Amino acid sequence: MPSVFVQGKPVASCPPLAPEARRGSVRRITEVGEDVLHKPCRDVTEFGPDLAALIDDMFLTMYVAEGAGLAANQVGVDLRLFVYDCPDDNGVRHVGHIVNPVLEPLDSARRRLIEEGEGCLSVPGAVMEVPRPDRAVVRGFDKEGRPLVVEGTGYFARCLEHETDHLNGHVYLERLSRRDRKDALRQMTDRREEVFARRAAKQKALSS
Structure with a gap:
């Protein structure tokens, strides 16, 4: 079994920070309660250098915040796009981006609900148990507009x-x-400053 998949395809290796991050700039991460997080995003219709630059920024922002994934509206951009650098339960690393993603509905016979701790960069400091299916298939496009399927x-x-x-x-x-929602918001209030201090230290370390 390959140990790294980039854009859903096995590769021999990938550096600890995806190459996109080296070209990116850190953006502010939006927080729960901000409008852009609470309405559906628009489809990406233009593929080109602006989209590629946004992806670069999102990768670096995700690494600074020590996240496993980051959606465009989490950096205040109302577009259907996310980036990820995330292990699965077998320790296989998955790295990439997906534009205009659509989650395939799964046959109930082919999925199990697993309840595990989940956090969010836009809810800094909170971790709660959330039930989710143990398998996902997402269809979309890469930054060049080529069709893409990612399974996890x-x-x-x-x-x-x-x-x-x-x-x-x-x-x-x-x-x-x-x-539980109240509990999560209380955790966020208690830990938010600590999270921001850690992000600032990580940003400093990555830029040195």
């Missing part, structure tokens, strides 16, 4: 589902009970 299991499936949710205008808090 375990934690990587959770990442694909979480990021697609973002582009549909949903944050994971909406999947929680009212009580």
Whole structure:
């Protein structure tokens, strides 16, 4: 089994930071409550240098925030696009981006719901148990407009589902009970400053 997949295809290796990050600039991450996170994003219709530059920025921003995935509306951009660098439950690393992603509906016989801890860069510091299917298939395009299919299991499936949710205008808090949602927001209040300090230190380390 290959140990790294880039854009859904096996590769011999990939550096610890995807090459896109070396070209990118760090952007501010939006937080729960901001309008752009709570409405469906627009389809990408123009493929070109602006889209490629946004992807570069998103990769670097994701690494600075120590995330496994990042959707465009998490950097304030109302477009259907996310990037990821995420392991699955077998330790296989998955790296890439997907434009205009659509999550395929799965036959109930082919999926299991797994409840595991889940966090979000737009809910800094909170981690809650969220049930999600253990398998995901996402169809979309790469930054050149070529069709793309990405499949994930375990934690990587959770990442694909979480990021697609973002582009549909949903944050994971909406999947929680009212009580758990309050708990998550309390965690965010308690840990937010600590998270921002860690991000600042990571940004400094990556730029040195």
